[in-house]
Amino acid sequence: MLSWGMTFLILALISALLGFGALTGVAMTAAKICIGVFLVLAVISMISGRRINV
DSSP: HHHHHHHHHHHHHHHHTTTOOOHHHHHHHHHHHHHHHHHHHHHHHHHHHHOOOO
């Protein structure tokens, strides 16, 4: 998820530099969603991770 988020972020930055406003908005929204999902899943994974009894 994080790699997809970074890909969309880079796409948004490049399209903003070239002046494609609509593509920039779509790519930025997709990047926010992907990074948000990654963060939620990372927190859930940390909370419910396996604990090893020694």
